[in-house]
Amino acid sequence: LNGSQSNEQAKALSERLVKEAGRNHRRQVELAYQLVANRPPSPQEMQIALQYLNGKSKEEEAAARDQFALAMFNINSFLYVK
Amino acid sequence: MSEHVRVTRNRREFLTDAFCGFGSLAFADLLFRSDARAATNTNPLAPKPPHDPATAKAKSVIFLFMAGGPSHMETFDPKPLLNKLHGQKRPAEFGEAKYQFVNANAKLLGTKRTFKKYGQSGIEVSDLLPHIAECIDDIAVIRSCHGDMVVHSAAQYQLFTGRIIPGFPSMGSWLIYGLGSENESLPGYVVMPDPHGALEAGQPMYSNGFLPAVYQPTMFRPGGKPVLNLDLPAGTTTASRRRTLDLIRKLDQADMKPGDAELSARLSAYDLAFKMQTEAPAIFNLSSESASTLDMYGIGKPLTDDYGRRLLMARRLVEKGVRFICPVSGGGPGNLQWDAHDDIEENHLRMASQTDQPIAALLKDLKQRGLLDSTLVVWGGEFGRSPESQGSKGRDHHNLGFSMWMAGGGVKGGQIVGATDDIGLRAVESPYHLRDIHTTILHQLGLNQDALSYLHQGRKERLTEVQGKVIEKLVA
Numbered sequence: 001l002n003g004s005q006s007n008e009q010a011k012a013l014s015e016r017l018v019k020e021a022g023r024n025h026r027r028q029v030e031l032a033y034q035l036v037a038n039r040p041p042s043p044q045e046m047q048i049a050l051q052y053l054n055g056k057s058k059e060e061e062a063a064a065r066d067q068f069a070l071a072m073f074n075i076n077s078f079l080y081v082k
Numbered sequence: 083m084s085e086h087v088r089v090t091r092n093r094r095e096f097l098t099d100a101f102c103g104f105g106s107l108a109f110a111d112l113l114f115r116s117d118a119r120a121a122t123n124t125n126p127l128a129p130k131p132p133h134d135p136a137t138a139k140a141k142s143v144i145f146l147f148m149a150g151g152p153s154h155m156e157t158f159d160p161k162p163l164l165n166k167l168h169g170q171k172r173p174a175e176f177g178e179a180k181y182q183f184v185n186a187n188a189k190l191l192g193t194k195r196t197f198k199k200y201g202q203s204g205i206e207v208s209d210l211l212p213h214i215a216e217c218i219d220d221i222a223v224i225r226s227c228h229g230d231m232v233v234h235s236a237a238q239y240q241l242f243t244g245r246i247i248p249g250f251p252s253m254g255s256w257l258i259y260g261l262g263s264e265n266e267s268l269p270g271y272v273v274m275p276d277p278h279g280a281l282e283a284g285q286p287m288y289s290n291g292f293l294p295a296v297y298q299p300t301m302f303r304p305g306g307k308p309v310l311n312l313d314l315p316a317g318t319t320t321a322s323r324r325r326t327l328d329l330i331r332k333l334d335q336a337d338m339k340p341g342d343a344e345l346s347a348r349l350s351a352y353d354l355a356f357k358m359q360t361e362a363p364a365i366f367n368l369s370s371e372s373a374s375t376l377d378m379y380g381i382g383k384p385l386t387d388d389y390g391r392r393l394l395m396a397r398r399l400v401e402k403g404v405r406f407i408c409p410v411s412g413g414g415p416g417n418l419q420w421d422a423h424d425d426i427e428e429n430h431l432r433m434a435s436q437t438d439q440p441i442a443a444l445l446k447d448l449k450q451r452g453l454l455d456s457t458l459v460v461w462g463g464e465f466g467r468s469p470e471s472q473g474s475k476g477r478d479h480h481n482l483g484f485s486m487w488m489a490g491g492g493v494k495g496g497q498i499v500g501a502t503d504d505i506g507l508r509a510v511e512s513p514y515h516l517r518d519i520h521t522t523i524l525h526q527l528g529l530n531q532d533a534l535s536y537l538h539q540g541r542k543e544r545l546t547e548v549q550g551k552v553i554e555k556l557v558a
Binding site for chain 2 (some may be wrong): 001002003004007029042044045048049052063067068070071074075076
């Protein structure tokens with residue numbers, strides 16, 4: 001979580017989410033799961049992610065998205081093959 | 083053999099177990115019920131009681147590894163006869179010895195060091211180690227150590243694992259396997275290598291061997307940041323990190339099937355990681371130590387700064403309940419270890435000047451904090467050095483007789499145990515093999531060499547392989 005590489009990659013993913021999915025959080029989460037886990041998010045995952053991303057001020061929004069991207073690199077579906 | 087009978091955890095394992103005999107299923111269940119620890123605590127590093135609480139004087143061990151093999155004749159084992167016989171061949175009555183380099187024609191080499199009696203006990207210590215000499219009343223010098231190998235790597239394996247080949251668990255791994263770890267947010271077994279580089283036996287001498295991977299050592303890096311990536315990245319606050327971890331946990335829980343024990347273990351690992359991130363950096367920050375403490379360890383002085391920092395860190399880790407800590411003196415090319423083939427004077431003066439003051443500081447510091455009684459400090463290398471000279475002023479490896487010492491942890495200080503012959507060639511009085519050193523360390527921690535075993539390839543392996551002796555004179 002603290003390594004420079006994972007944080008740089010998270011920032012890159014975060015920027016890509018905006019570029020390809022726009023400002024819509026729902027579409028950002030869908031794209032993130034497609035890219036990272038190669039599957040759509042479950043309704044429950046979508047709800048948790050939206051809860052985290054929604055309701056942020058303009059200043060906080062980018063930072064929250066970066067952290068969401070970092071979290072995506074640390075979820076089980078990404079780290080482990082089932 | 084409980085370590086090899088697991089409770090069946092999922093369908094695949096159930097089928098495997100079923101094919102391999104239903105009997106083992108029932109047996110696993112019985113074992114699960116009978117082992118109260120397994121039922122209540124699945125953390126393999128949870129603290130465990132010692133086998134024999136009565137002998138458990140020490141809780142932690144600091145092994146001051148003098149890599150390369152310090153000379154006993156220049157440190158703790160004065161040999162006046164050696165100086166008299168300087169330049170002559172070894173008299174036949176002392177018997178034979180096999181060395182790595184020096185041959186039968188080599189001449190004996192007297193020492194330039196002078197010895198003086200120190201403390202109440204009047205034990206002689208050489209002028210190479212004036213600071214350690216001041217602590218001699220807390221130290222038990224074992225002058226009659228011996229091992230089986232006369233080359234570095236095999237001797238280093240034997241010193242750490244009891245075996246002369248790699249693949250066996252080191253004593254640090256055995257200790258946390260036997261006793262667990264007292265601290266949840268720090269590793270239980272830490273190695274602090276010398277910044278000059280690796281040793282002949284390499285990483286396998288410190289490793290967990292066939293013990294489960296949780297018992298592996300944590301290797302600290304040299305310099306001010308022993309563990310990488312402990313600090314939060316710039317711009318990340320503790321609160322925001324907590325929120326990110328919560329997000330990961332919630333996302334993983336949403337993706338979890340009911341009863342997935344492995345995943346729930348991984349989820350709790352995030353809490354541990356968070357604890358480490360919040361607590362561990364403070365351990366590495368020596369600025370909370372007083373100026374007089376830093377001075378005592380020689381921190382800030384070029385010769386002693388690095389080793390002093392590592393020993394002060396060792397004390398701080400002991401305070402936090404870390405079980406086994408191994409600061410290494412010597413690394414990289416032989417002459418940057420205690421491996422004085424070319425010039426015993428130049429090499430040992432340099433190595434001693436880096437370590438003498440910090441080691442004495444560690445002993446005094448532990449003592450004044452009341453930690454010495456529960457911390458066993460062990461000093462020594464994988465072997466000693468030859469009474470004969472290599473070239474004109476160096477000494478070769480030598481495994482037939484050499485010195486180690488122990489302090490604290492219930493060991494009776496201010497005494498000499500055993501003796502070598504009059505030229506320091508061979509341990510002749512009460513000889514103690516490296517496995518006896520291991521047995522004694524285990525004994526001081528309340529561990530029994532037979533009970534501390536692990537079934538590996540059909541054999542109950544243990545640190546001491548064959549029966550080791552407790553050094554009775556040493557354990558007060």
